[in-house]
Amino acid sequence: MKIYNFAAGPAMLPEAVMKKAQAEFCAFQDSGSGIMELSHRGKYFKPVIDAAEANVRQLLNLSDDYAVLFIQGGASMQFAMIPMNLLNGGTADFVDTGVWSSKAIKEAKMFGTANVVASSKETKYDHIPCASTWNQTPGAAYLHITSNNTIAGTQYKDMPTAPAGVPLIADMSSDIMSRQFDASKFGMIYAGAQKNLGPSGMALVVMRKDLAARTDDSKVPTMLRYSTYIEEGSMFNTPPTFGIYMFKLVSDWLIEQGGIAGIEKINNAKAAKLYDFIDSSSFYSCPAAKEDRSRMNVVFRTPSDELDAKFVADAKAVGLTELKGHRLVGGCRASIYNAMPIEGIDALIDFMKKFEVANR
Numbered sequence: 001m002k003i004y005n006f007a008a009g010p011a012m013l014p015e016a017v018m019k020k021a022q023a024e025f026c027a028f029q030d031s032g033s034g035i036m037e038l039s040h041r042g043k044y045f046k047p048v049i050d051a052a053e054a055n056v057r058q059l060l061n062l063s064d065d066y067a068v069l070f071i072q073g074g075a076s077m078q079f080a081m082i083p084m085n086l087l088n089g090g091t092a093d094f095v096d097t098g099v100w101s102s103k104a105i106k107e108a109k110m111f112g113t114a115n116v117v118a119s120s121k122e123t124k125y126d127h128i129p130c131a132s133t134w135n136q137t138p139g140a141a142y143l144h145i146t147s148n149n150t151i152a153g154t155q156y157k158d159m160p161t162a163p164a165g166v167p168l169i170a171d172m173s174s175d176i177m178s179r180q181f182d183a184s185k186f187g188m189i190y191a192g193a194q195k196n197l198g199p200s201g202m203a204l205v206v207m208r209k210d211l212a213a214r215t216d217d218s219k220v221p222t223m224l225r226y227s228t229y230i231e232e233g234s235m236f237n238t239p240p241t242f243g244i245y246m247f248k249l250v251s252d253w254l255i256e257q258g259g260i261a262g263i264e265k266i267n268n269a270k271a272a273k274l275y276d277f278i279d280s281s282s283f284y285s286c287p288a289a290k291e292d293r294s295r296m297n298v299v300f301r302t303p304s305d306e307l308d309a310k311f312v313a314d315a316k317a318v319g320l321t322e323l324k325g326h327r328l329v330g331g332c333r334a335s336i337y338n339a340m341p342i343e344g345i346d347a348l349i350d351f352m353k354k355f356e357v358a359n360r
């Protein structure tokens with residue numbers, strides 16, 4: 001049975017990437033060893049990490065002002081590492097658009113003041129607060145946003161702009177490299193890899209180099225300083241070689257798809273198809289505000305909790321897996337990251353139609 005995996009993360013990887021990794025797992029090029037057995041400083045791995053970085057620079061169109069870093073610990077470690085390096089007792093602004101934003105806020109409070117400029121918590125994070133209402137701190141250390149809210153299923157349609165002199169920082173874990181944006185407007189972007197970039201356990205961090213100089217080296221341990229990663233090319237210690245290798249393959253694949261512009265067209269078509277179907281049905285509904293709906297995580301419901309559970313189970317039986325909503329919000333969720341082909345959307349809609357007929 002053909003499986004379409006709608007998991008929110010770790011999520012589906014492109015099939016071509018999985019096949020390539022499978023082939024190279026036991027024997028990488030002419031090394032006689034598997035990719036995971038080779039020294040991170042040796043002649044085989046160095047070109048892999050260099051190519052991974054070059055791919056990020058190409059895909060995001062980065063200037064030399066930016067560093068590209070591969071850091072262990074996923075996005076959650078960045079929640080702490082950012083304020084540890086950049087806050088230093090000051091005030092940073094946060095837009096609270098979901099569970100992940102609030103986790104970032106909680107960590108920041110350990111290192112300074114986290115000022116919440118706007119929140120949609122009261123309405124269960126069903127929308128993105130309009131930027132004109134944000135109550136921003138003049139001279140804040142940074143402004144932090146979550147570009148796509150994986151659990152609530154909302155997404156910034158347009159990236160906001162921070163006031164002059166305030167670096168804009170975005171957690172892009174669940175929509176990085178899925179749509180075009182102007183990286184030069186950001187001080188930093190970061191993403192846990194397991195949604196759009198590769199396996200879990202690693203974060204991709206893109207950072208304006210001058211920001212790394214803000215760290216107080218006497219207070220932040222070596223492994224937790226951005227400057228260490230910049231100076232050592234992400235190889236102060238043994239880096240997450242499998243994550244970097246897989247990211248290199250995924251980013252090669254993305255370039256073959258026409259880069260971010262190419263995949264964005266496909267992503268827009270996928271999301272439009274699914275939302276159009278849901279909107280045309282009186283059986284299914286979306287809790288997220290229409291104008292803020294995520295093109296990566298489509299959160300929806302059937303008429304009851306019981307039918308939601310039946311939907312998830314029946315879908316699984318026909319090869320449409322991992323459609324259960326996040327445990328905090330319930331319902332159903334189809335995560336349709338870059339690796340999900342349009343055929344997966346067609347199969348899902350086809351099943352949804354049948355389920356509706358059988359259960360309404």
Ligand SMILES: *Cc1c(COP(=O)(O)O)cnc(C)c1O
Nearest residue numbers: 074075076100150171173174192
């Ligand atoms: C998944 C996710 C995270 C957490 O990533 P980890 O790599 O598990 O730490 C953080 N932010 C967002 C928006 C996410 O979707």
